[in-house]
Amino acid sequence: MCGHDTGCAEYNALSRRGFMGTAAGIVAGSALASWVPKVVLAQSASSRDVVLSIFLRGGSDGLGMVYPFLDPEYYRVRPTILNPRPDSGLPAAGTPLDGQFALAQPMAALLPAYRNGDLLIVHGCGLQDTTRSHFDAQRFLEVGKARDPNLMTGWLGRHLATIQPMRTDAPLRALGLSSGLQRTLVGAPKTLPIPNPANFGLGGDATTRAARQQWLAEEYTGVEAAVGAPALDALNTIALLQRINFTGYAPANGATYPNTGFGRGMRAAAALIKADVGIEAIQLDIGGWDTHANQGTTTGSMANIMRDLAGSMAAFHADCLTGATPTRVTVVVVSEFGRNVRENGSQGTDHGRGTVFFAMGPGIRGGRVMTQNWQTLNRENLEIGQDLRVTIDHRDILAEIVQRRLGNANLSQIFPDYTPTMRGVTR
């Protein structure tokens, strides 16, 4: 029934086999106390990185996170929401990152990763398309191409679709820690949205569970791939995730994840990646960046999400990316656009253009703020007199990571009709 989809028959056969093979593993796996997988599968044959992709939904105020502390215009145009000069002695002051930029105080948890050379900050980054619509901009960014109504899949989805699996036996290659699969991952084979990996399985009577799983496997075999494939993936993933004890997971190096939705997601991502079960990509979102009003500096809504973001990334860095043998992971942090340089009358900022992107990992040439022709924030330097220009296309950052860290050279398929500039993002 799915003859139009060339990969489908093979896919179903594989899924079916995987399901039958792992059904017995559920009982054995559940007895384990450790988070370590019961079944030690073959080591990943590939040496490429796992990618952890984070989307700051709502349009993040890059100038609120990383600010040009020597530019007097910055303090003039943001009278109520400015980050004080690092040398001001004020408690809200940020910390210099170099001779030009400072990190806002609520982001301070990221300083160890930055100073360790693992965290790259890219300023004035974003989409070349000038849309200020959240929904268009998120779509263009996640798809990896602007204004192409026929391109439905995400850049990360196409990356996974154009490279051999790290592990051929993995039932799950990627997941979105989300209720619905994010656009970034659409098109990826063996990929599911899983809001909480610790709680994934069929409920009801345990004695009939295997029979009901079997019934559903038959019911979803041969149906339309858009519905059939995720159903079969889900059945196979039950056994996979039950081998991992998420609640008992102990982060390394004393790392503590914030007890927030995002922090718990980052902790689950670390457990999944360290379990080495063939997961190649994880997508997480953190919302609340649409700060039209009462943005604040060290208190207020944006300060809280900055602490959440920085604290969770810092814990992940300590847990997974430090020590003698750091896990092979690259973290990328994107947002659909930045915000106006000038604050509005509601102590907030309206939709703008360039913002900060982050990349973090042992393979990232970090410890610096990357810019292109950075200028002062005077009106004449701004896009239509109001916004930080996008001087670095987001695809330059992502494409270099895809090619150099994720081992995929099919850039023309992942970022169609674009020739990325390799800017030295990676080591």
Place this chain on the structure above:
Amino acid sequence: MGVSLDVTPESALDHETRDAAPAADVASSAAENVAPTATEAPPPSRRGFLAAAAALALTGGRAVEAQSVRPATPRPGGRGLSAALARPAGPPDLSTQWTDPVARLVRRITLGITREELARAKQLGYSRYLEEQLRPARIDDRACSEFVARTYPMLAMTPEQLFRGDQGAAMTQLQEATLYRAAFSRRQLHERMVEFWTDHFNIWRDAVGYLKVIDDRDVIRAHALGNFRNLLRASAHSAAMMDYLDQNRSSRRSPNQNYAREIMELHSVGVDGGYTQDDVAELSRVFTGWTISGRGIFTYDASLHDFGAKTVMGQSFPATTPGPGLAGKAEGERFIEFLAAHPNTARYLAKKLAKFFLQYDPGQAIIDAAAAAFTRSRGDIPSILRVILDQRVLMAAPAKYKRPFHFVVAATRSLAPAVTGVGLMRQQVDQMGQSLFAWETPDGYPDKLEFWSGLVMQRWNAATALSFANSAAFRVDPAGFRGATAEATAETIIARIFGGEVPPGFRTRLTDYVRPALASDTRIREAVALALSSSQFQWY
């Protein structure tokens, strides 16, 4: 507008009484060229045939290319790059087995088949049942409205009363009343439209709290099957909307652009509706002074209004002398009328409604026909729906995937539980990721297959939770599904859940699951849960 069409709301009503339309004959013979018999036709071809039939029907038999209606972009179900790039003609479409037009209409305009609903629709026939649903005020719905008034009294409160009351309880009452009405109101199409407009004029509950209770009552429900102009105007006077999109933080000195952008981008002309960033900035000046006062009363405050000259989408607003009256507010009123009457609004709403009721990628012909009905009727919502829900159009529309809200309500309707409270439904919708009024951004919950289809585990567990419900508040009686034999039991389940239309293999599989423990209530509940978990049940 590309293809000219002669369908009017009036003629659309006449289909049942007409003789077999010549267009249908043409379509049938055309189909035979494509596929000798229906059973041998692979689903994509059949779907193409149905699309072609619709194109012919819409043009009164004049030859047009099937492509004009045939989906240009199949649902993005392809997993893997070959599917993503090659984009096959179309996936197997479940709806091809749904041959009964009345049952198909019930699937689309209600939140789920029940035996009673199907019987009512069959008794009236396609057009009369649709007309009944298009005039909800004439449907006796006292049982539902009395339950809601008794169980969720906070929905009738003023902003002042809500402010002084338990605001968390107010939101819970709104969520549960929404689920109760969706499941048990006899005004089912009205509830479908409430679902549609709630997304179209989305407001995030955490941003506005109890103000959403007022918006739901006085904006969404008051106009769900009324006139779009009145709806747009009511939304622009909603304290919840003003608060959610920061309009109450806008002033002459520092206009906030949030509402000005979204009323164009999302509420009316659409993102490609012909406005620029300058228009957004200018419109934000037009709306200065539109704000809220007290505990959530819409107010125009002339002292905040910018009386300078403005131009928005070519509409000039000359400078006027500042004054305390409503002259400044009239600018915004005028622009709302302009938006409501704009041809791009007609097109945007026509497409969105066609997507909601028909298919993810409606053809241009039906969009144009619905847009024409919008313009001709000056935004009368039932007039647009008559075109979209025309029998021949609907028979050509491939199945759509139920979102979690739709799934939980449809499951509840087929289970026919004894209910005094619907906390269980709310809990299930929350766990499936469509918690009511919880979508943060103003575009509303996506109505996209690929956004929801991955979330099967939560769906299966919701099916189990609902099928096993046996509390005083929400009790499902397994005896209502039991027959004398395994075959009879499966047949009852299929009749109640699917209106009888399933493929033969499914019937056999369900019978086989029931057979080993026919006397067991647990087994029957499990079989019901599996039926609700099946791929069959996920579509409408």
